[in-house]
Amino acid sequence: MVDITRHAEALAVLADSRYIPPPVRQDAPEGTLAWLRARASRFSTGQAHAGRRRLLEDLLAALDPDTLRDAARDLTLERDGRWEGVPVTVLGHALGFRDPGLASAARTAAPGYLSGEEKPEADAAVRDLFAGRGTAEDAVARVTLLLQAHDATEGLIRNALREARPGDDVARALERTLRLDPPLTVTRRLDRETGAEVRIDLVRANRDGEPHLTFGAGVRPCPADRHATALATGVLTAVLTR
Template identity: 35%
Template sequence: MRTAPSSALEDPALRVPDVPDGTAGVAWLRAHVARFSEGPSHTRRRELVAAVLADLTRRVVPGGDPTECLLLALGLPAAHGPDVALVAGAYQPHVPQSPEADAAADRLVAALGPRDELTAARVGVLVQAHAATRALVDRLRTGDPRPPVPSTRRIDPDGEVVEVDLVDAPFGRGPHACPARTLALRLATAVPT
């Protein structure tokens, strides 16, 4: 696997990893979120994420565990936190999958609405924020300048995986830049030290 600087995220020849379609579990979630889509699907799904984030920004009450704050803002009990963690651990296509993570994804989908792209956007926001916002909390607490997510992956035209260094772009850049930067910073800076 080759590495590239964050400027590679603005190269239209590099695409997010392809994910197969799925009817349930983590595979269904990946196949219906903006994170793993390109073109018109990405544009449409990104607009749904923006709407979810606008709603969360109005409703979230920062000051505790970021995942719990997001769950409560979405109208779910904090008891769904372990499901979010399971799905987050299996979300990326290159990491190990498990039946437990699939079951957790299905529980989150059932709790948040019908099996559609809006529900996928809600679950996707929870899952993508989980580890990254916790890492951001730790970085802010310790003064560590490293980005909470150190790298991301893209696929070049030859099908080779490219690991993109995010040291100078902690929230990414280009069409897949993190749309939740403001909310993430708001949640992370409100966590009691």
């Protein structure tokens, strides 16, 4: 295991296509969480990654961050500050999901989407998210956006709220959290040539570089940094200025 803690080295690894995300199983039954992971941009490489990522970018380009921000603020106010589930509900509505069980299904499936842990209830949640949408690429892209968004965005908001006080400047609180207390602290790669595992410590890398690496960098940075920041801004505005 190679441990990367310096900003320059982290950038170099993230920009080099020789370092790939650790491979995921490709033989899971259709409609399961493991099947979804095998089709997600996040765990793909090469041409498959490029094509899947482009589809996500096109879907995200159709969503206006300011509209997401305002919708997240309004829904948080409507719920008297109970903000959990708000980011994924707002994003889901913007992506055409209307199911009232959307937030609970996303919450159930999101942890295993990142970790690879397989559980029957996560598979059931994935089935609910796909219900009535078929299993073609477009549906896969929309569901993966929800599952990618869920834990990271709620983690960002939770971390920001741990420090922030009512009346604090929301943009400043968020910027501080993004740099010092990111929701995703580590990302992993496999060296395609040597098979070595690489662990990139984003918190430590952030400490010795100018731009933070909280949204990743290089070949596969987060394509939704503006959307995530907008959703978090909306929720925090509602909670901190209520």
